[in-house]
Amino acid sequence: xxxxxxxxxxxxxxxxxxxxxxxxxxxxxxxxxxxxxxxxxxxxxxxxxxxxxxxxxxxxxxxxxxxxxxxxxxxxxxxxxxxxxxxxxxxxxxxxxxxxxxxxxxxxxxxxxxxxxxxxxxxxxxxxxxxxxxxxxxxxxxxxxxxxxxxxxxxxxxxxxxxxxxxxxxxxxxxxxxxxxxxxxxxxxxxxxxxxxxxxxxxxxxxxxx
Numbered sequence: 001x002x003x004x005x006x007x008x009x010x011x012x013x014x015x016x017x018x019x020x021x022x023x024x025x026x027x028x029x030x031x032x033x034x035x036x037x038x039x040x041x042x043x044x045x046x047x048x049x050x051x052x053x054x055x056x057x058x059x060x061x062x063x064x065x066x067x068x069x070x071x072x073x074x075x076x077x078x079x080x081x082x083x084x085x086x087x088x089x090x091x092x093x094x095x096x097x098x099x100x101x102x103x104x105x106x107x108x109x110x111x112x113x114x115x116x117x118x119x120x121x122x123x124x125x126x127x128x129x130x131x132x133x134x135x136x137x138x139x140x141x142x143x144x145x146x147x148x149x150x151x152x153x154x155x156x157x158x159x160x161x162x163x164x165x166x167x168x169x170x171x172x173x174x175x176x177x178x179x180x181x182x183x184x185x186x187x188x189x190x191x192x193x194x195x196x197x198x199x200x201x202x203x204x205x206x207x208x209x210x
Contacts, residue, residue: 016032016035018036018039018082018083018084019078019083020032021035021036022036022073022076022078022083025069025070025073026073026074033066033069033070036066036069036083037066040083040084040087041062041066043084043088043163043167043171044062044065044066044087044088044091045058045059045062047088047091047092047095047163048061048062048091048094048095051092051095051096051099052095052098052099057098057099057102058095060098061091061094061095061098062091064094065087065090065091065094068090069087069090080149081149081150081153081172082153082171082172082173082174084171084172084173085153085156085157085171085172088156088157088163088171089156092156140194143190143193143194144156144190146189146193147186147189147190150174150182151182151183151185151186151189152186153172153182154168154172154174154179154182154183154186155183155186155187155190157171157172158183165179165180165183
């Protein structure tokens with residue numbers, strides 16, 4: 001298909017494709033690793049910075065993501081989508097985990113010297129809030145899994161990664177018009193799925209809700 005991920009071999013500009021570079025990396029080719037870093041190091045850092053904010057944490061996230069690629073290049077499956085979107089998903093997950101870990105550490109380090117300080121310090125998210133967040137996250141993840149792979153890919157990059165549709169088109173190698181149509185179809189499908197879930201929980205009728 002015209003908008004399918006790049007296949008092994010040279011790209012239209014004569015450079016090796018991402019799939020070929022990953023294949024070479026799996027055979028221990030350090031040059032291939034360097035080329036992949038040159039292509040995706042900047043967008044990976046940009047995504048990590050949007051989530052982590054802190055530049056040092058963002059650099060750590062990118063290093064961890066590329067280290068995971070170096071150690072386990074076979075985890076990328078070209079049959080399931082483009083390399084760029086796969087790598088950005090890895091970066092996103094590691095960035096979110098890093099932020100959660102930092103927030104947990106900060107809460108542990110807040111001193112509560114007496115009963116007064118305990119009353120005056122704004123309470124951090126407790127177990128109830130965390131449980132609610134995990135339930136909502138599980139519903140969203142379940143809804144995302146109902147999407148076709150190509151729709152899930154653009155949604156992950158645009159709404160989880162914060163990329164514009166033009167940037168998504170470049171990362172995935174898919175025409176901008178196709179990215180727009182996939183995004184529209186995915187949002188329509190998610191709205192129906194999540195609307196039904198929330199209606200079941202709250203007793204509300206399904207409508208144009210967010």
